[in-house]
Amino acid sequence: MRRITVELVPGVATEFVDRDRAVEQLEEWAERSTAYPVVIFGPEGCGKTAFLRQAASALRELGFDVFYLHPLDRMFAADVDDVDVKTLFLELARRTLEDEKWGRMALAVFDLVRELLKRRRRKIAIIADDVFQAIGLDKAAAYVKGLLNMIEHPQYEYENIVVLVATSEGVSRREIGRHRWAHLTPMWNMSKEGFRELYDKIPGPKPPFDEVWRLTGGNPNLLRELYRAKWDAEGIIKRMTWEKRLTPVFVARWRRWLERAVEDPDALWSPDAPEELINTLEEKNLIVYNMYDRDPFFWVDQPPPERDKELGIGRRVAWHAPIHREVVRRALQEAEPPTS
Numbered sequence: 001m002r003r004i005t006v007e008l009v010p011g012v013a014t015e016f017v018d019r020d021r022a023v024e025q026l027e028e029w030a031e032r033s034t035a036y037p038v039v040i041f042g043p044e045g046c047g048k049t050a051f052l053r054q055a056a057s058a059l060r061e062l063g064f065d066v067f068y069l070h071p072l073d074r075m076f077a078a079d080v081d082d083v084d085v086k087t088l089f090l091e092l093a094r095r096t097l098e099d100e101k102w103g104r105m106a107l108a109v110f111d112l113v114r115e116l117l118k119r120r121r122r123k124i125a126i127i128a129d130d131v132f133q134a135i136g137l138d139k140a141a142a143y144v145k146g147l148l149n150m151i152e153h154p155q156y157e158y159e160n161i162v163v164l165v166a167t168s169e170g171v172s173r174r175e176i177g178r179h180r181w182a183h184l185t186p187m188w189n190m191s192k193e194g195f196r197e198l199y200d201k202i203p204g205p206k207p208p209f210d211e212v213w214r215l216t217g218g219n220p221n222l223l224r225e226l227y228r229a230k231w232d233a234e235g236i237i238k239r240m241t242w243e244k245r246l247t248p249v250f251v252a253r254w255r256r257w258l259e260r261a262v263e264d265p266d267a268l269w270s271p272d273a274p275e276e277l278i279n280t281l282e283e284k285n286l287i288v289y290n291m292y293d294r295d296p297f298f299w300v301d302q303p304p305p306e307r308d309k310e311l312g313i314g315r316r317v318a319w320h321a322p323i324h325r326e327v328v329r330r331a332l333q334e335a336e337p338p339t340s
């Protein structure tokens with residue numbers, strides 16, 4: 001299967017590396033169809049978008065008509081063997097890019113698929129990246145239900161169908177998980193070997209691999225950011241502290257639990273851990289709560305280890321990456337403990 005080209009850092013193109021199991025999973029899905037929309041979630045920047053782009057290319061190679069939607073990136077593509085549908089899609093995409101009514105594009109896919117299947121039976125893939133943010137989190141579940149209907153009750157028969165959705169929004173997982181309408185499937189940061197391949201491709205002088213690994217835990221986006229910040233991890237930590245609003249009020253309120261979670265994220269799995277804090281840490285994209293069993297069956301690509309103290313991975317709760325934990329650790333150090 002052809003590997004797509006991604007731009008790792010400006011001016012450095014590389015092929016989509018590693019993720020061998022995920023690529024095999026694509027082949028399985030292509031052969032057997034996805035029984036449910038597969039909704040992929042995982043740490044921010046772990047490589048979901050890169051994987052979906054690889055998926056679009058691979059499925060096309062396997063003879064699928066592919067719709068690809070990535071509104072946040074203002075990217076829409078219909079790689080389909082039908083000139084009329086393609087023209088229609090491009091026209092819709094053009095209008096959507098103008099008026100930014102993203103929901104139209106997401107919904108149009110239902111009609112366009114029906115149109116394609118009306119003409120003949122075929123293999124269909126719908127790949128939707130971060131659509132929930134575009135259409136509104138409150139509509140995420142309904143959208144997934146629409147996708148499931150397409151799989152379960154198509155108006156015209158298909159040969160195979162693959163529906164993949166990615167979300168970088170920790171909270172959408174909760175909204176979707178309430179129903180049986182999707183298979184919520186986690187994906188983790190890269191394996192050490194895969195990450196090393198990317199590290200090796202970064203030009204110029206750089207800190208030793210082990211140091212970069214300890215900071216990023218194999219998160220390819222953090223590798224990118226570190227490079228762009230000239231390896232100034234402190235700067236990245238500071239910016240993240242501000243962006244994620246780890247304010248003194250927040251830190252003071254949850255100090256005791258945050259201190260425990262920094263030592264061991266599984267502390268938040270304890271039955272008396274405050275749900276409000278857990279929800280907030282998920283919303284801030286700092287932790288993944290309720291990690292699945294590490295049976296590869298439940299995961300896209302290889303699951304992370306059962307536990308990794310150094311990387312902040314617990315059995316049931318994990319920091320997105322070590323830097324995310326470090327940001328909280330710093331916020332704890334910097335905020336004055338309450339005087340009374």
Ligand SMILES: Nc1ncnc2c1ncn2[C@@H]1O[C@H](COP(=O)(O)OP(=O)(O)OP(=O)(O)O)[C@@H](O)[C@H]1O
Nearest residue numbers: 006015016017044045046047048049050168220221
């Ligand atoms: N397997 C891979 N091979 C090469 N580069 C990769 C791979 N996975 C991710 N990258 C690169 O790492 C960076 C971050 O990946 P990506 O944008 O796919 O993450 P994401 O999980 O979609 O992030 P977000 O949560 O922000 O949506 C990108 O520059 C991407 O091209």
Ligand SMILES: [Mg+2]
Nearest residue numbers: 048049130168
């Ligand atoms: Mg993404």
